[in-house]
Amino acid sequence: MHNKAVKEPDLSVDLAGVKLKNPIMTASGTFGSGKEYGEYIDLNRLGAIVVKGVSLTPWKGNPTPRVAETYGGMLNAVGLQNPGVEAFIKDDLPFLKQFDTKVIVNVSGKSIEEYCCVAERLADSEVDMLELNISCPNIKEGGITFGIDEKMAAAVVKEVRKRSRQPLMVKLSPNVSDITKIAKVVEEEGADALSLINTLLGMAIDTKSKRPVLGNIMGGLSGPAIKPVALRMVYQVCQTVKIPVVGMGGIMNGHDAAEFILAGANAVAIGTANFTNPCATMDVMEELIHYMREQRMENLEELRNGLII
């Protein structure tokens, strides 16, 4: 059966009007603004590049150490260090627009107004989509607080939706009792797509120094360790909302990506895997194509509707 010739599956996907050539995206904060990975892979082959969190003014980020390796995962507490939206438009966007891929900007803020200002500043740029980061566990104000409180989530999405021109994707936090409630609220307030999951809040202690490993004490857990939680949440959310969903959390290979799409995701993002292997995005894509051919699936919708319960 596997030997018969099968035509290349159609990987294209429409994400709230943004047409991706394939469902492989990068996870915000793990891919810089693409430049660094451009030395290892052909950026033209990505469905979309999601850049690191961009705020209105430059943010310095958290003290070091900002990373701790854990079993099957890692903790990070970068704290959204970034040079601000002006620098992004000036320094990074022109580079990104050289490539035949979609550019999605992860928008950060400490107040509703700050989120809105970034969205407005990007309104007449060549950015294809915004990803509203209401789920960063590494900053004190804003970030995750918007992501775990239904009322605050509703308020920020409503306002940013009004004031942004591009399709708006909202990135959900997994640190909640019931992610479907937040997803529903965010959909109702006009989000065009959802992405999940951001990192789980975690901690590590160095028994030698008897100190927390991270300068910030706590940080966000990512990597294959969190995949089962991420997959469960993507599955639950896809049962709940009608807007498209981008799934992520511990995707290391094509089978992991297929699991998320079977769970209902329209596209997937690769984060921590890039650190293990700078060509991870391309490897995931090739393995996904291989799997779809093996399964004789002709397009992504077939895979997305393929789960048997």
Next chain:
Amino acid sequence: MHNKAVKEPDLSVDLAGVKLKNPIMTASGTFGSGKEYGEYIDLNRLGAIVVKGVSLTPWKGNPTPRVAETYGGMLNAVGLQNPGVEAFIKDDLPFLKQFDTKVIVNVSGKSIEEYCCVAERLADSEVDMLELNISCPNIKEGGITFGIDEKMAAAVVKEVRKRSRQPLMVKLSPNVSDITKIAKVVEEEGADALSLINTLLGMAIDTKSKRPVLGNIMGGLSGPAIKPVALRMVYQVCQTVKIPVVGMGGIMNGHDAAEFILAGANAVAIGTANFTNPCATMDVMEELIHYMREQRMENLEELRNGLII
């Protein structure tokens, strides 16, 4: 420094009046009722044995498959299969009482009344402590629903506290937005101790069959993958409550145990590690003693107060 003779550290700990000879306990549901592991280790050496969830009437549990291995962890969906409290008292308790260790019974129920009935039935037994399981993600009614809703948690703890004779430990769910809120409520309603974390709700899909791996679709994630989340929650809860805390979640070795105690836990429980190595509890204990000697710590309180922030 490491060569000088150091006297054996004092590992004893008082857990809400229950005097354990050491802080090494077993995690409910992973150690049966002790019999099976008695072939590999000397049960007398354990601080306490926490037996699997016991309910009023026999429960059949969930359909198979009930287990799925994940990266650095495992999902289980046993669904609290157990022969009921009468069978426990008749068949398991006499065996357990042969050993010089404390016996803690994990109490399950689908309603407040059921929890209470189990607690009352155990009141005049030789059980040393009850662990109220309001955090099982694998049963439809009761279980986790009590553990993620502050009002329901308060109600069940209040009632069971009234009707149980033994010290009452309450086991918290990690599937919540803010674990300190539940911890506070549970403490206020009279819990004598807390244990955490239970498993994180997760899912896995078999890309070959395109079905969820677990018969129950979702299950509870345990093992080293969840350790950073568990440690963070134990740290947060220990900053919040005054009652003793038993920490668990992915403890595989003595350093892991030390991390939880540094985070504030009074004792620790070993779960998934037993499956990797049936002597895990003893190995953890020996490594913990070794670490404390290296650090020239004479007792557990020194370790528990040792975190430097």
Next chain:
Amino acid sequence: MKRMIRASIGRHEKIGENCWSMWLKAPGITEDVIPGQFAHIKLNQGEKLLPRPLSICEIDRNQKALRIVYAVVGSGTKDLSRMKSGEEVTLLSPLGNGYDIKATAHKSIIVGGGMGIPPLLELSKQIPGEKEIYLGYASTPFLQKDFEKHSDELRIATDDGSYGYTGTVLDAMNYYHADGDVLYSCGPRPMLQKISEWAKQKGIPAQISLEERMACGIGACLVCTCKIKKEKEEDWQYQRVCSDGPVFNSQEVVWDA
């Protein structure tokens, strides 16, 4: 007695299409293995936490060694297949109940399918009396020579007809008019169900060995359950494949799930 040991790998070779044979030095374990018992095997490297249950295929009491024969189906067995002679694995064994050998039986029928065939080898060696052995494979057989030594009649069936009888092992049993006083079987669940029905019709008591995903392997965690009938026919309870089984009386098994 159940033990956990570090066992060093002896001869390790590929013996068929996707089929490996590995001998393990297992002093303290081989002494009292019952055919049908299994070993819980954990590699000492890699990220996996759970051991893998693999049947004991053969015992060499002189060499204090046991043999496993396995297929690569996932990452755990793949890692195992890469281990080299001289390296060590951790072994928890012997686990499970094993077959209850009916020493008084005049003639035994032994029926194996696919990767259920390995445990039947040691069984065939130890069963007294006449033995009629049916082995079913998808395609090319393995362990065939080993079985020949311990059988009175050995019938091979392959799905694709590449060897022996073309069809299922049950087809072959019917074709050759299989008969005996007792039946022992191990193989995929659908095959076991059909064998059980066949045995019931013929009135032959049958012992079958089930498979289920495991964690502890020793009866403590309750993840490996199967439905077993209680005394009253209508009701059933979950029993543990790892410790109440893997071998069950075929008439007690509830097949619906």
Next chain:
Amino acid sequence: MKRMIRASIGRHEKIGENCWSMWLKAPGITEDVIPGQFAHIKLNQGEKLLPRPLSICEIDRNQKALRIVYAVVGSGTKDLSRMKSGEEVTLLSPLGNGYDIKATAHKSIIVGGGMGIPPLLELSKQIPGEKEIYLGYASTPFLQKDFEKHSDELRIATDDGSYGYTGTVLDAMNYYHADGDVLYSCGPRPMLQKISEWAKQKGIPAQISLEERMACGIGACLVCTCKIKKEKEEDWQYQRVCSDGPVFNSQEVVWDA
């Protein structure tokens, strides 16, 4: 150019108390390594996700091989120390900026401490002019013979006095009246801070190589930052040790964290 390759291990030996030396075949990488650059090394087995940054200690352009010298401090380096010649690791290299060799300098001071010593070996080989080298160890020295070949003066200091000057490397520098036009250093942060102060007092420009925990190793994730002064003295910004560094002008580094 930065590349990811599977590099096979050549000679791998213990060269001191808790100190290993490993040669790696790295065609395509050795061609343009600058001293002070590092390799991000990932084992192809085990559960670890993140590579480990290790300095390039020496290059053999003929053999297209590079050498790393490392201490076992945790589980990653422990696993590395168990790898055998002929096995492979994955290598991302050359990474980082490396030292900016001042070809016109008449005399260079090179100061290394502990596991900061390895990258200074290739540096010493490539620096033209006179070289005064100071190496500080906790106890028994390593790589001493290798450095002898490339130095005009080699001073060893050990904390416990087991070899050479008893005291810190800075004590030795003062004792021997270290002097030169430019200073290159690598070692533990407290040592680098003191060396920087020393160099500032003497008015000698100093390049120091910092360490920080890393993930990507190539500048994308921002976990490996250190505080670097901006043009206006009061303010600073986080820069990436992996790609803006690891070598920085000592006067730009903010030492408070």
